[in-house]
Amino acid sequence: MRARDTICALASGPPPSAIAVIRISGPAVTDIAGKLLASGLPDARRAALTYIYDETGAPIDQGIALYAKGPASYTGEDTLELYLHGGRAVVDHALRVLTALPGVRLAEPGEFTRRAFEAGKLDLAQAEGIADLIEAETDGQKAQALRQVSGGLSATYASWRDDLTGLLALVEVMVDFPDEGDVSPEASAPLRDKLSALIAEIDTALGDGGIGERIREGFRVAILGAPNAGKSTLLNRLAGREAAIVTATPGTTRDVIEIRRTLGGQVVWFADTAGLRETSDEIEAEGVRRAIRTAAEADLVIHLIDGSAPPEPPPPLPFGAEILTVLSKSDLSAPAAACADHIISALTGEGLAALEADIAARITARAAAVEAPVITRLRHRERLLQGRAALASALATLEAGDGFELVAEDLRLAARHLSALLGRVDVEDVLGAVFSAFCIGK
Incomplete structure (x- = not known):
C-alpha cells in the first residue's frame, strides 16, 4: 500500500503578520526535522528555538519548532509546527522548500481536520463545529460552535x-x-x-424553531409596507450606506435587498422589500410575491407605516409572523404613539436607537428560548x-x-x-x- 502523503500548510492568517504558523503532519515529519532544523527533531511538546534551513543550507528563518508525536496530536499523526516571522518571503520560502521534499505536498482545504476525524480524534459533528468556530463572527456563533466542538x-x-x-x-x-x-x-x-x-x-x-441554524447563519428581519412608506430609507439607515435606491416614485424597489448587521451578539439580516399593493405591472407583482415570501421566512416583520399618511391596517400576511409596527417619517408629522410600537424618522435617525435595541432584545430572547445544544x-x-x-x-x-x-x-x-x-x-x-x-x- 502506498505510504500516506505528508501535508503542510500555513495555519495562520495570510502574510504579512507578526507570526506565521506552518503546520506539517504525516510520516515524513521526523525526516523533515532532521533535514531542515538546526536543532533536529525537538522533544515532544517542548518548544525549541532553532534556525530553519533550506536544501542548500541557506537559512529560511529563526523561529520556534513544536513537535507532537502521534497519536497524541490533533491529526493523530506526527505533527510539526513552525512559528516563523510572518513576512511573505519567509512563508513562501518555507512552503516551497517543504513541498520540494519527497512525499510532501500542500494540504487540501480541511485536510488536517479530516485526518483528525479519520483518526477518531473527533466526530463529524465536532469537525463541523471547528469549521463554525473558525468562521464565527459573533458571541452567539462562537458560543454555539464551542459547545459543538466540546461534544x-x-x-x-x-x-x-x-x-x-x-x-x-x-x-x-x-x-x-x-x-x-x-x-x-x-x-x-x-x-x-x-x-x-x-x-x-x-x-x-x-x-x-431552527434556532441553531439561525444563530449560525443569521436571523431574518423583513421590512414590509406600502410603497413610499420609507422602507428603503430605513434599510439604508440601518446599513449606514446607500444599499437601496430611494426615489419618490412608488414601486422603485422590485426585488429583495438584504444587508447584514450584528445586534445583541447575533447576526441579523434586514430585507427591504417591494411595496405591498395591487398592481398590473408583472415585474412589480413578482416583487410583491417575493416580499410576502421573504416575510414568511423571517423571524420578525417590521410593518412600516407612513406616519404622514392616513392610517392603514396591518398587511394581510398569510402566516403567524411576529410583527413590529413602526410609524415612519416623524420628521413630517407627529403621529399618535398608541398605534405603533415605535415612531421613527429614517431620514434623521430619530427613534432608530430604540428600534434597534428592541429588535436586539427580541432576537436575543429568541436565541435563548431553546436549551442548548441545538x-x-x-x-x-x-x-x-x-x-x-x-x-x-x-x-x-x-x-x-x-x-x-x-x-x-x-x-x-x-x-x-x-x-x-x-x-x-x-x-x-x-x-x-x-x-x-x-x-x-x-
Missing part, C-alpha cells in the same frame, strides 16, 4: 444512537433467537415504550427527520404486529441516519450489544 451536540446524538442500538439488539434477538429463555414474550411492550420515548426526544429537538445545520435536521420517519415506521409495524423482521429493518435504517450525524456507521455496535446484554452463546 455537547455529539453527546445528544450519540445517546440517541446508543438507545437505538439497544432497541435493535433486542429486536435482533427476537428475530434470531425466539426460543431463548432470555427473551420475554411480552418484550414488545417495553420496546414500544422505548421507541415512543426516543421519537419524543427527537421531536423536541426538531421543534427548536441542531446547527440543515444536514443534521434532514438526517434526524429521516431517522425519525424510520422510527415511526418501526413503531407502526410493531403496533400492527407485522413481524420483528420489518421492525428490525426500519431500526437499522434509523441507526444509519443517526450514525451519519457523527460519521459512524458500524454494525459491530449492534453485535456487541446482543452478546453483552443477552448472553447468547455462553
Whole structure:
C-alpha cells in the first residue's frame, strides 16, 4: 500500500503578520526535522528555538519548532509546527522548500481536520463545529460552535444512537433467537415504550424553531409596507450606506435587498422589500410575491407605516409572523404613539436607537428560548427527520404486529441516519450489544 502523503500548510492568517504558523503532519515529519532544523527533531511538546534551513543550507528563518508525536496530536499523526516571522518571503520560502521534499505536498482545504476525524480524534459533528468556530463572527456563533466542538451536540446524538442500538439488539434477538429463555414474550411492550420515548426526544429537538441554524447563519428581519412608506430609507439607515435606491416614485424597489448587521451578539439580516399593493405591472407583482415570501421566512416583520399618511391596517400576511409596527417619517408629522410600537424618522435617525435595541432584545430572547445544544445545520435536521420517519415506521409495524423482521429493518435504517450525524456507521455496535446484554452463546 502506498505510504500516506505528508501535508503542510500555513495555519495562520495570510502574510504579512507578526507570526506565521506552518503546520506539517504525516510520516515524513521526523525526516523533515532532521533535514531542515538546526536543532533536529525537538522533544515532544517542548518548544525549541532553532534556525530553519533550506536544501542548500541557506537559512529560511529563526523561529520556534513544536513537535507532537502521534497519536497524541490533533491529526493523530506526527505533527510539526513552525512559528516563523510572518513576512511573505519567509512563508513562501518555507512552503516551497517543504513541498520540494519527497512525499510532501500542500494540504487540501480541511485536510488536517479530516485526518483528525479519520483518526477518531473527533466526530463529524465536532469537525463541523471547528469549521463554525473558525468562521464565527459573533458571541452567539462562537458560543454555539464551542459547545459543538466540546461534544455537547455529539453527546445528544450519540445517546440517541446508543438507545437505538439497544432497541435493535433486542429486536435482533427476537428475530434470531425466539426460543431463548432470555427473551420475554411480552418484550414488545417495553420496546414500544422505548421507541415512543426516543421519537419524543427527537421531536423536541426538531421543534427548536431552527434556532441553531439561525444563530449560525443569521436571523431574518423583513421590512414590509406600502410603497413610499420609507422602507428603503430605513434599510439604508440601518446599513449606514446607500444599499437601496430611494426615489419618490412608488414601486422603485422590485426585488429583495438584504444587508447584514450584528445586534445583541447575533447576526441579523434586514430585507427591504417591494411595496405591498395591487398592481398590473408583472415585474412589480413578482416583487410583491417575493416580499410576502421573504416575510414568511423571517423571524420578525417590521410593518412600516407612513406616519404622514392616513392610517392603514396591518398587511394581510398569510402566516403567524411576529410583527413590529413602526410609524415612519416623524420628521413630517407627529403621529399618535398608541398605534405603533415605535415612531421613527429614517431620514434623521430619530427613534432608530430604540428600534434597534428592541429588535436586539427580541432576537436575543429568541436565541435563548431553546436549551442548548441545538441542531446547527440543515444536514443534521434532514438526517434526524429521516431517522425519525424510520422510527415511526418501526413503531407502526410493531403496533400492527407485522413481524420483528420489518421492525428490525426500519431500526437499522434509523441507526444509519443517526450514525451519519457523527460519521459512524458500524454494525459491530449492534453485535456487541446482543452478546453483552443477552448472553447468547455462553
